[in-house]
Amino acid sequence: MGLLTILKKMKHKEREMRLLMLGLDNAGKTTILKKFNGEDVSTISPTLGFNIKTLEHRGFKLNIWDVGGQKSLRSYWRNYFESTDGLVWVVDSADRLRLDDCKRELSVLLLEERLAGATLLVFANKQDLPGALSKEAIQEAMGLDDIKTHHWCIMGCSAVTGENLLSGVDWLLDDIAARVFTAD
Amino acid sequence: MDVPAAPCRGHEDSSSAGDVVRVPERILKREQARLEDAERRKEVKERHSVAEENSDFFTKTFSRDRAAIDQLIDTCSGTDRASATRTLEEATAKTQLLQKFLNDSMKFLAQYDLRQAQASLQKLQTSLTEKRDEVLPKKKFAFRSRTKAKEEVAEAAAPPQSEETVVDAVTPAGVRFDETVYTKQCGFSHQEAAVLTKTAEELLKQDVLLSHLTDCKVRLLGAPSTLHIKHVRGCEILCGPVSSSVFVDHCRDSTLVVPCQQLRTHNTTATQVYLHVTSRPIIEDCSGVSFAPFTWSYPTLDRDFEVSGLDRTRNNWTQVDDFNWLSASTPSPNWTVVPEGDRRTTWDLNEAHEI
Numbered sequence: 026m027g028l029l030t031i032l033k034k035m036k037h038k039e040r041e042m043r044l045l046m047l048g049l050d051n052a053g054k055t056t057i058l059k060k061f062n063g064e065d066v067s068t069i070s071p072t073l074g075f076n077i078k079t080l081e082h083r084g085f086k087l088n089i090w091d092v093g094g095q096k097s098l099r100s101y102w103r104n105y106f107e108s109t110d111g112l113v114w115v116v117d118s119a120d121r122l123r124l125d126d127c128k129r130e131l132s133v134l135l136l137e138e139r140l141a142g143a144t145l146l147v148f149a150n151k152q153d154l155p156g157a158l159s160k161e162a163i164q165e166a167m168g169l170d171d172i173k174t175h176h177w178c179i180m181g182c183s184a185v186t187g188e189n190l191l192s193g194v195d196w197l198l199d200d201i202a203a204r205v206f207t208a209d
Numbered sequence: 210m211d212v213p214a215a216p217c218r219g220h221e222d223s224s225s226a227g228d229v230v231r232v233p234e235r236i237l238k239r240e241q242a243r244l245e246d247a248e249r250r251k252e253v254k255e256r257h258s259v260a261e262e263n264s265d266f267f268t269k270t271f272s273r274d275r276a277a278i279d280q281l282i283d284t285c286s287g288t289d290r291a292s293a294t295r296t297l298e299e300a301t302a303k304t305q306l307l308q309k310f311l312n313d314s315m316k317f318l319a320q321y322d323l324r325q326a327q328a329s330l331q332k333l334q335t336s337l338t339e340k341r342d343e344v345l346p347k348k349k350f351a352f353r354s355r356t357k358a359k360e361e362v363a364e365a366a367a368p369p370q371s372e373e374t375v376v377d378a379v380t381p382a383g384v385r386f387d388e389t390v391y392t393k394q395c396g397f398s399h400q401e402a403a404v405l406t407k408t409a410e411e412l413l414k415q416d417v418l419l420s421h422l423t424d425c426k427v428r429l430l431g432a433p434s435t436l437h438i439k440h441v442r443g444c445e446i447l448c449g450p451v452s453s454s455v456f457v458d459h460c461r462d463s464t465l466v467v468p469c470q471q472l473r474t475h476n477t478t479a480t481q482v483y484l485h486v487t488s489r490p491i492i493e494d495c496s497g498v499s500f501a502p503f504t505w506s507y508p509t510l511d512r513d514f515e516v517s518g519l520d521r522t523r524n525n526w527t528q529v530d531d532f533n534w535l536s537a538s539t540p541s542p543n544w545t546v547v548p549e550g551d552r553r554t555t556w557d558l559n560e561a562h563e564i
Binding site: 067 | 415491532
């Protein structure tokens with residue numbers, strides 16, 4: 026029995042996953058986290074630092090890390106990369122002027138070795154706003170089709186209404202579970 | 210079944226013929242039991258393994274599907290763009306299905322089969338991409354906000370270079386915006402010394418963008434969903450209750466008056482903010498920003514507060530977080546409170562009208 030097998034067995038037993046949620050500031054990361062956890066989203070302040078939530082979903086224990094997206098915090102993102110199973114990248118679909126920034130930051134992350142094995146879920150958030158770009162437009166603008174290094178999926182969602190949050194996370198869980206828990 | 214005889218005959222070689230009968234009864238019995246047991250186990254195993262879960266079935270199905278996709282890709286040619294797109298989409302969907310099939314079959318496949326299948330999938334992906342590049346060369350990127358907007362453009366028979374005409378100055382090269390996006394976006398941009406107003410109906414639940422304004426007076430008399438203020442100078446911007454966030458970037462020598470749920474201020478200097486905020490306001494890369502409580506009033510303010518859902522009793526305008534100043538012991542030098550005597554209380558537009 027190789028070391029990898031042992032590790033996989035251990036993980037399997039705990040059925041634990043570590044999800045890292047990143048994106049530019051004002052994308053709605055904390056709102057997604059709180060909404061998913063059924064908390065009040067009307068009192069959220071911009072994140073100075075990070076939030077961690079541990080929650081049970083479909084028999085999995087999810088550790089979700091939500092790290093602030095301000096420019097001054099982005100250099101600290103790397104401190105959270107280790108042993109990440111899934112990366113959730115949150116995009117403000119109404120913020121056209123920073124889509125280029127958004128694309129650049131994501132492409133830097135995807136080169137990161139410690140995230141090489143992670144599944145990528147892109148949330149095209151704020152679909153409830155009338156001026157929001159569609160999921161397809163975001164997919165094109167972010168050049169997602171060029172990603173060959175990671176399993177990825179994009180979902181249009183709204184953290185305010187909760188639309189599609191569950192199906193996004195469910196996809197992520199399925200993809201991670203297929204890699205981590207049944208590969209042996 | 211002739212197998213049980215074998216051990217007996219083997220025995221025979223080394224001893225006389227009479228020994229055969231002398232093989233103890235219990236050994237024969239045990240042999241019989243062993244064989245029955247093996248038979249039973251085999252049966253159980255067969256019962257458990259489903260037809261779909263053996264590697265023969267997998268290999269057959271996989272190569273059949275792969276051949277089908279290969280054929281699809283081969284038949285696709287560049288003569289008819291629409292049908293080529295359709296064919297490629299179908300091929301992509303089928304490839305994805307195949308990948309899923311492989312994922313589902315992972316647990317009973319041998320490592321070698323798994324790797325072979327993965328490799329051929331990879332090859333399929335590559336040829337799909339090559340085909341797409343060949344048949345449908347990538348267009349220059351441009352946003353298309355809605356299909357409806359596209360139709361409008363078509364009706365107006367826009368000149369062919371319309372995509373090139375509007376290039377936002379702030380946006381780094383690479384991302385371009387259609388005119389249609391601008392007409393869709395609620396707000397004002399590229400104005401100088403103007404009085405700009407919007408009504409409650411125009412603002413309701415919109416995301417509003419104010420960009421590249423100089424010496425303007427802006428009155429937004431309603432409850433938008435979000436407000437973006439970018440590249441403004443010398444402006445006076447008053448806005449009704451914003452139900453989520455106000456995002457300010459590159460603003461100087463201005464006055465902002467707004468109630469909101471979040472305020473995010475970046476790259477801003479010498480600006481006063483008359484604020485009602487229900488969470489903690491933040492500044493980043495700012496200096497000379499001063500805060501005061503929200504004082505503006507207009508006829509439908511109460512109704513707009515209700516629309517926005519903001520809590521009127523909670524105002525954290527002094528709880529400013531500076532992302533460039535993490536020391537808790539000394540206050541940030543980048544922001545101050547406007548002294549009570551210096552705060553403005555009237556926001557009349559009358560003077561502005563005379564301009």
